[in-house]
Amino acid sequence: MWGSAVTAYLHYLGFMLAFGALVVESLTLKKDLSLKEAWRVVAADAVYGLSATMILITGILRVLYFGKGTNYYLSSPVFYTKVGIFIIISLLSLYPTFSFLSWVKGLRDSKLPNLDLPQVQWLSWLIRGELVGFALIPLFAAILARGIRLF
Numbered sequence: 001m002w003g004s005a006v007t008a009y010l011h012y013l014g015f016m017l018a019f020g021a022l023v024v025e026s027l028t029l030k031k032d033l034s035l036k037e038a039w040r041v042v043a044a045d046a047v048y049g050l051s052a053t054m055i056l057i058t059g060i061l062r063v064l065y066f067g068k069g070t071n072y073y074l075s076s077p078v079f080y081t082k083v084g085i086f087i088i089i090s091l092l093s094l095y096p097t098f099s100f101l102s103w104v105k106g107l108r109d110s111k112l113p114n115l116d117l118p119q120v121q122w123l124s125w126l127i128r129g130e131l132v133g134f135a136l137i138p139l140f141a142a143i144l145a146r147g148i149r150l151f
Helices: 002-028 035-066 070-074 077-108 117-145
Strands: none
Touching: 002 035, 002 117, 035 070, 035 077, 077 117
16 A cells, blocks of 8 residues: 555656756746756756656556556557657657766766857757647546546
8 A cells, every 4th residue: 555655656756856947947048058057957857857768667566566457558558648648758768868968977067058049949849749638648547537538
């Protein structure tokens, strides 16, 4: 009982932290970042990465041990839709993460990242896409939990 509650709590906490980290990235990212803002983006992306990992691990635990049973989830197209959205979000996050990681060496030497407007716009669109995906996941989770079949 406690294991199920703690796993669910960590799953939801990871979701909230990931969403919050993406909001911080989205609101902070701009063409002319200060050193503090650049570090904030890098730190937010680190929080995002750890949170997404926590979501994945606790999600697997919930399916295997603490949910409605593996057969319930694996026989539901809604479950696969939810997992598919998570995979798409993960793929969308690769370019921003590698971009932000490439800043770290320069930031340690107090050098600001050299961003042009198209790159900032592309990063911003990717982050917004991740946010849209994360906004859809709870909808599909609620549909799945209630046994509603979409197709």
